[in-house]
Amino acid sequence: MFTDTHCHLTDDYCSGDELNNVLSRAAAAGVRRIICATAEPHDILPAIKIAETHDNVFVTTGIHPEYAGTDATTFLTPDVLSHPRVVGIGEIGLDYHGGDDDRDAQIKLFTAQLEIARRTGLPVAIHTRDAERDTAEILQDVRGVMHCFTSSYELARVMLDRGFYFSASGILTFKNAADVRETFEKIPIDRIVIETDSPYCAPVPYRGKTCEPFMVTKTAAVLAEIKHLQLDELESILEQNTLNLYPKIKQ
Numbered sequence: 001m002f003t004d005t006h007c008h009l010t011d012d013y014c015s016g017d018e019l020n021n022v023l024s025r026a027a028a029a030g031v032r033r034i035i036c037a038t039a040e041p042h043d044i045l046p047a048i049k050i051a052e053t054h055d056n057v058f059v060t061t062g063i064h065p066e067y068a069g070t071d072a073t074t075f076l077t078p079d080v081l082s083h084p085r086v087v088g089i090g091e092i093g094l095d096y097h098g099g100d101d102d103r104d105a106q107i108k109l110f111t112a113q114l115e116i117a118r119r120t121g122l123p124v125a126i127h128t129r130d131a132e133r134d135t136a137e138i139l140q141d142v143r144g145v146m147h148c149f150t151s152s153y154e155l156a157r158v159m160l161d162r163g164f165y166f167s168a169s170g171i172l173t174f175k176n177a178a179d180v181r182e183t184f185e186k187i188p189i190d191r192i193v194i195e196t197d198s199p200y201c202a203p204v205p206y207r208g209k210t211c212e213p214f215m216v217t218k219t220a221a222v223l224a225e226i227k228h229l230q231l232d233e234l235e236s237i238l239e240q241n242t243l244n245l246y247p248k249i250k251q
Contacts, residue, residue: 003033003242004213006195010043013199013210029214037091039064041075051085060088060125065095068105072112081120087248089117090125097129117142148197153183165245167195170203173222
């Protein structure tokens with residue numbers, strides 16, 4: 001069994017009856033568990049609704065830095081955070097790719113959500129893009145995963161020392177992603193999970209198409225090659241890593 005540890009089931013590609021088709025294709029490919037991350041504040045309750053009606057779906061609830069200026073406590077309420085299907089807080093973080101004019105607002109939202117994570121004990125799923133220095137400085141005294149990790153090995157070393165996991169996405173399969181593969185070659189196998197980030201970052205041979213959870217197996221195949229493991233060996237390791245990262249799944 002594989003787990004897609006980060007995808008977005010509240011996006012348009014899963015609208016209406018298509019959600020069941022997406023989940024069916026995932027199950028047929030051996031992807032039996034899916035963790036639906038939220039980014040937009042108003043996706044949180046719809047994501048929980050999906051998890052309530054599908055036994056193999058769990059949720060991480062968080063607000064993406066794109067929504068800097070949002071009051072996190074309005075959406076990450078005690079009822080949301082204590083929900084049995086909510087296993088973490090994410091995706092949260094910093095993104096300066098389009099500039100850092102709203103840097104202070106992003107940091108305020110990020111630190112507010114990290115404080116919620118500390119208070120609840122929930123792990124965090126971190127988005128960081130062109131913001132390594134601030135991310136490393138701020139991201140302390142919590143546990144979690146660096147989602148869709150494509151940053152430097154220098155940042156990986158820092159976060160390894162802080163007990164973090166690292167999630168490999170379809171980017172690992174891209175021809176021009178040799179540096180990402182090199183980084184994951186160095187990261188210990190017991191600190192790695194996999195994801196699709198659907199509907200984004202479809203792996204080869206689906207690159208350019210809408211990504212879906214079933215495609216996570218293509219990323220797993222490349223990761224197995226990098227780590228010199230048989231696919232079934234990797235599958236068992238990733239399963240244990242996922243449960244270690246998100247222990248609430250086992251409750």
